[in-house]
Amino acid sequence: MSAPSAFLAVDWGTTNRRVFRFEDGAVVHTERDDRGAASVTDFAGEVAAIRERFGDLPMLLAGMVGSTVGWRVVPYVAVPAGIDELVAGLDWIDDRTAIVPGVSCSAGGRADVMRGEEVQLLGAVAGWMVPSDALLAQPGTHCKWATMKDGRIGGFTTAMTGELFALLRGHSLLARALTAEVTDGDAFREGLAEGARRDLAASLFGIRAASVLGVRGDADAASFASGVLIGADVAARMDDCAFEQIHILADPGLGNLYAAAVAATGREPVIVDSHSAFARGVLAIGDKAL
């Protein structure tokens, strides 16, 4: 098929979603709201409401909308996965509404899954924003690290780096020391070096000890802790990484912290806009499926 002149797409996460209206290969309208999959029960009604607002058009849905907290569970497509594999795995709700499948991998006894990130990853390649062989990071609550091979997702690893930080800040012995905003300064850089030792449980207790002994002020503790977690995450991924450039799909805030961490390992970070990458990915799917 060839793409219709206009269609809609939804990047539908657990807590938020973003709706796009495409015309002639470009985003002409996009809006973000908090009606994530976890807070929605009537998905058919939501989709009808989106069409009423954005146009009565074909629609592609990606992300957690295809999970157990979503509309219905769409089977994962195994790696290696490119645009063609995602198109083949589309779950059609009706003849003009489909859910994009997530991707799974299993290597050396370690399993991993993603839902939603695959569209960004493949879009970044389809849109010439990254080479067709590359290592891409998608920082967040669960940071995805994907190895692209010949333009397809060859394998990936998820690190719950952001969730660990939230757990420490919300519920741990360190909670009271971690209230400050995280910034890329000396404390963050010291945290990166400490994190590169990959001894997380000990490095994190060191934050407590430094506070008790007055070695580090609490204003710096959050940045140091973030540095430890991101530093450990990045260091682990550099172990068997053949690439000199590391591409980071992110919003500027978290993207800059990961870029600093990548630079600290001697590699070159390149930040790619994640919304543009999603748009390019969904256009590539729409081009073949709609």
Add this chain to the structure above:
Amino acid sequence: MSAPSAFLAVDWGTTNRRVFRFEDGAVVHTERDDRGAASVTDFAGEVAAIRERFGDLPMLLAGMVGSTVGWRVVPYVAVPAGIDELVAGLDWIDDRTAIVPGVSCSAGGRADVMRGEEVQLLGAVAGWMVPSDALLAQPGTHCKWATMKDGRIGGFTTAMTGELFALLRGHSLLARALTAEVTDGDAFREGLAEGARRDLAASLFGIRAASVLGVRGDADAASFASGVLIGADVAARMDDCAFEQIHILADPGLGNLYAAAVAATGREPVIVDSHSAFARGVLAIGDKAL
């Protein structure tokens, strides 16, 4: 001084405490209760009540009773710290009641502190339960790893291994999968191997992925997660460890899990009873101070 024929000691932690009555170098009576430092406000009254119940005798207090949540803050003694240094750092409440100081260390920009564990560590050496040069682990919420040198505490590292497990079980995305009891079986052993990769944030997300893909049953997830955390902790400590035997001061449950983890690295674990070690340590302090 030489020790009085009888005295009392309290191993006074944050949430629990254990009272010992010594006579002629032996424990004749011991009791544990939940009146930890964090739940007590009138420490003088508590001490009077202990004397009423266990005998009107000289008394040594160790642990969090000397911290900000305790009776009063006793300055840390810096490493290297032996019985003599602890005796010199005793904080005398009155002429027959003293709080044992904690120990601090700082090496390579990393600070660490302990309160209470120092008595066990030095007692294990004083009681000929471990050699005077050794690596000792004290598993728990915060696992202490101390290098004993010439019978003194030469340096140590704390890993918040137990607290991380509690955070994951209590508040994380994995919480619902981690309700089963931890046992030393295949899942725990697989966790140890995974933990030895020292890529904690990724290994922990793998538990989620394995559950989603049905690769591992939830009954095994808690044991696997515990294996990952303990395996990473132990592997990090083996990095620059010169000892063939690793001594573990612990109750049997957690001690056996750490012993399995040590054995998996090819070293020989030796479990030492932590209550006996505390008793020997406090006897050694009493011998010089009371």
